[in-house]
Each structure stands twice: as C-alpha cells, then as structure tokens.
Amino acid sequence: MNRQPAPHFGVRTRLIGCVLLSSISFCTAFAQAPSSEIVEAVVVYGDHKLIEQDEVLTDEELSTMLDSLCTLDPAPQDLIRDLRLFQRIRRMDQSQMITLIDSLFELDTVPYALVNEINLYADQMPTRQAVEESGVQTWSHHVDEPGYELYGEWNTVSPNAYGVELSSADSILQLRLCDPGQDCGFSMPVPPIITSRFGYRDGRNHNGIDVDLEVWDTVRAAFPGVVRFAGTYGGFGRLVVVRHFNGLETFYAHLHRIKVAPGAEVDAGELVGLGGSSGHSTGSHLHFETRFKGMPFDPSRMIDLTTGELLGDTLVLVRTRSSFSAYPKGARFHTVAKGEHLSAIADQYGVPLDALCSLNGLSQRARLRVGQRLMVLCSVSSSHLAEGSALP
Ligand SMILES: [Zn+2]
Structure with a gap:
C-alpha cells in the first residue's frame, strides 16, 4: 500500500484525523463499493486522487462501510482506525473542533494549507x-x-x-x-x-x-x-x-x-x-x-x-x-470538484486568480484536492453562485 506511515501516538493521530477531515469526500468513493474496490481505493489514497463521486457520505454509510471493512481478511487495520477517527471528528461540535485545531499547534511542523483548510471546515457557520x-x-x-x-x-x-x-x-x-x-x-x-x-x-x-x-x-x-x-x-x-x-x-x-x-x-x-x-x-x-x-x-x-x-x-x-x-462580507465557499484547477475556479466566479490565491493562502501552482474548500469573494452576484455554500 502506498500510504503515509501509520501514526501511533496521540498528537500525530490527531493530525491524521485532520487530514481525513480535510479530505472529507475521499470517503465518498467507498460508499456503495464492494469490499475489493474499497481496498483498491485505499491503495491510491495518499498517492493520487481517489474520488470518483462527490456525494456526502452519511454517518450510516460510514458505519456500514466500517462494518464491511472489518469482515475482510486481513482487515485493513490502519484504514479502519483512521475512519473511526474520522467518524469521531465528524460528530464534533464547533468547540471540540477548535480544541482539535489548537492541538495542532503542539506539532513541530504543520502545513499551513492544512490548517487553513481545517479552519474553513470549522468556519461553516x-x-x-x-x-x-x-x-x-x-x-x-x-x-x-x-x-x-x-x-x-x-x-x-x-x-x-x-x-x-x-x-x-x-x-x-x-x-x-x-x-x-x-x-x-x-x-x-x-x-x-x-x-x-x-x-x-x-x-x-x-x-x-x-x-x-x-x-x-x-x-x-x-x-x-x-x-x-x-x-x-x-x-x-x-x-x-x-x-x-x-x-x-x-x-x-x-x-x-x-x-x-x-x-x-x-x-x-x-x-x-x-x-x-x-x-x-x-x-x-x-x-x-x-x-x-x-x-x-x-x-x-x-x-x-x-x-x-x-x-x-x-x-x-x-x-x-x-x-x-x-470574513469579508459576501464571501462564500467553493468545494473543489474532480478535475478543477485554480484558474478555472477563478474564471467561474469572475475573480482574479491572484486574488483567489491570496484569499486562501495558496500559490498559483498549488494542487487542489477534491472536496477542498476555497473561500471565494466576488463583487457581482450571479445565478451559478447560488451553488456555493452561503457564508457571510
Ligand atoms: Zn511578523
């Protein structure tokens, strides 16, 4: 399996939890898939993209998926543990989420883009x-x-x-x-x-x-x-x-x-x-x-x-x-779909690419992940913007 080495201890485990959190739609591909496809999907996770669908995985589907993973022989223990953590994170309320974010600051190195993305997740309201x-x-x-x-x-x-x-x-x-x-x-x-x-x-x-x-x-x-x-x-x-x-x-x-x-x-x-x-x-x-x-x-x-x-x-x-x-008043989120890149998203909303990057702390060559959330601020409201989640 081509994945990052599994974490073993407290703080690192929490970090991986956040990676899963920020990759919320990584799990969507598993939702209805037979067990063999699940394992295949795990192989590509951490290497390239994994997502084939963009629906939200419900708590029930996540539980079903965990059950089915546990019946595999051998059971993919790392994945099961990560998904259980993911399941816990999803149930956190905002203050628990903030505690989790704070715990990231105990780490020696945290990628800024990840912290930013977690903040955006916590900032849904x-x-x-x-x-x-x-x-x-x-x-x-x-x-x-x-x-x-x-x-x-x-x-x-x-x-x-x-x-x-x-x-x-x-x-x-x-x-x-x-x-x-x-x-x-x-x-x-x-x-x-x-x-x-x-x-x-x-x-x-x-x-x-x-x-x-x-x-x-x-x-x-x-x-x-x-x-x-x-x-x-x-x-x-x-x-x-x-x-x-x-x-x-x-x-x-x-x-x-x-x-x-x-x-x-x-x-x-x-x-x-x-x-x-x-x-x-x-x-x-x-x-x-x-x-x-x-x-x-x-x-x-x-x-x-x-x-x-x-x-x-x-x-x-x-x-x-x-x-x-x-937040600048009028900002909203865009959830990255498969195949999208920064300049296409900037075009879609009619905003300058450098402004979009600046608002999100990204370089223009940053690689986006499916499910990643970007803050977008456009001066002109148009009908397609209604698709974005409403923020201030
Ligand atoms: Zn300074």
Whole structure:
C-alpha cells in the first residue's frame, strides 16, 4: 500500500484525523463499493486522487462501510482506525473542533494549507441569515479615545491591554471598515510585498503579516484613528498601535523610528513611523496586525494582499472559542470538484486568480484536492453562485 506511515501516538493521530477531515469526500468513493474496490481505493489514497463521486457520505454509510471493512481478511487495520477517527471528528461540535485545531499547534511542523483548510471546515457557520441578523458595530466619533464605549478603557502603557472577558459575550458582528457618512479611506501601510502570512509558521503562531520594506521607508496608518500606544515593547521592538473609530486596532511593529505619540489623531495614510528591524526581527520588515477587542485576526480576510486594497467595506467577525474569525462580507465557499484547477475556479466566479490565491493562502501552482474548500469573494452576484455554500 502506498500510504503515509501509520501514526501511533496521540498528537500525530490527531493530525491524521485532520487530514481525513480535510479530505472529507475521499470517503465518498467507498460508499456503495464492494469490499475489493474499497481496498483498491485505499491503495491510491495518499498517492493520487481517489474520488470518483462527490456525494456526502452519511454517518450510516460510514458505519456500514466500517462494518464491511472489518469482515475482510486481513482487515485493513490502519484504514479502519483512521475512519473511526474520522467518524469521531465528524460528530464534533464547533468547540471540540477548535480544541482539535489548537492541538495542532503542539506539532513541530504543520502545513499551513492544512490548517487553513481545517479552519474553513470549522468556519461553516454562520449562515447569511445569521450575518444579516447580527449587529453592526457603529462608528465612534469620540475623537480623544475612539471605541471607549466598546473597550471601557484607554490604555497607553500596554499594547495587550484586554482580557478575554471583553469579547466573551460576542457571537457575530459586522464591522464597517469605512463610515458610510465619511470619506474615511484605507491605506496599505506599506506596499504589499508579503513575506509571511498570518497563522502557523515555522513552529509558532504568527499573529500578523510581514511586509517587506527598506529601513527608513514610510509606514502609514491603515485607517483614521487615534494612537493608543507608541513605544518599545518586547519582540515587537518599536511599536505603534492605532485604535480606529470602529473599534478595530492596528499594530505596526519593528519600526526604526516612531513618529507619533499616544493620543495623536491620525488619518488614513498618515505617517506613523519609519520601517526598520527593531525587536525580534531578522531583516527589515513591517509586522502588521489587525485586532478587535485584543484578538488578532487574519488581515488577508480584510485586505487584498495582491493589490493592497480592501476586499470590501464590511468585515464579519465571528467569535470562536479563543479568538475571532474574520470574513469579508459576501464571501462564500467553493468545494473543489474532480478535475478543477485554480484558474478555472477563478474564471467561474469572475475573480482574479491572484486574488483567489491570496484569499486562501495558496500559490498559483498549488494542487487542489477534491472536496477542498476555497473561500471565494466576488463583487457581482450571479445565478451559478447560488451553488456555493452561503457564508457571510
Ligand atoms: Zn511578523
């Protein structure tokens, strides 16, 4: 059998479970197949594609399949164990799923694409209706301490000023990135040459994106707001934190020079510092974070990192067990079918290939798997889009 070596212990077993999870439709081929075909299908799993059908395997079919596998002689023990794990994962609720995802961070190396895909799986909710019924975070025009109503404090001493209880009652909310009544703008802090994305990287969790720059390059505020923190802080080095009028906070780290002081009002595009390599940094770059109520979320869900422009004017934030998940409002999922490739999917939705790749953290040459879920954001709604699962 041409499969990966079977895992034996706790954490690795959980990882394989996730591989199975992300390959949810790998099992569909087994559904009605006679036992001999099942074994044949297992042979190709892990090597090339396995899927011949795209229906969802029900729990009942999965049980039947497991029963039939157990009658084989010799029984394919590895497959049976993996499928039992898969069966357990399918029954997990969202919080159990998040615990599972968290456990991935204990591993030495995890492929980012896999983590991303698991996140998409866990992110099946909310429905469009839930989003429409959710509250819209209003813009504060409290020019001294924006978002005070939301945060209840204005801390200029620590960038990490908030406890988890601040957002514990939140579920779904919409964050307007631009005030409809104002020309508030958005400015990419530096031109978007991304050297590291948000998420699990090199054995640690990366709470922002890294953007290439030269020392002394201008770093600009992303939105209008007020500087909450400006100073040296641990691995961030020289850091500026701006709180915006919708409650969003942005972090600009590893600066060479800080050009603003706490309390200073800044406009979108206004200078906050000069790029550098201070703090825990190898080579000059900007470490840029986006946070809401102290919880970092992926900036690539808000900004098109290929163009440096906003993906949309509204961001949907969903409180998860440990953070917020962010989606551009109007995004939906596409489930990859047999024979599909990235450029065909981009064409189908009328979106640029590089934007599709950026939104999903994929290279343009990435190989897709059947059943893999891609986030798609298109500006024009058309009838074929109804096939995609509705997301915010
Ligand atoms: Zn970074």
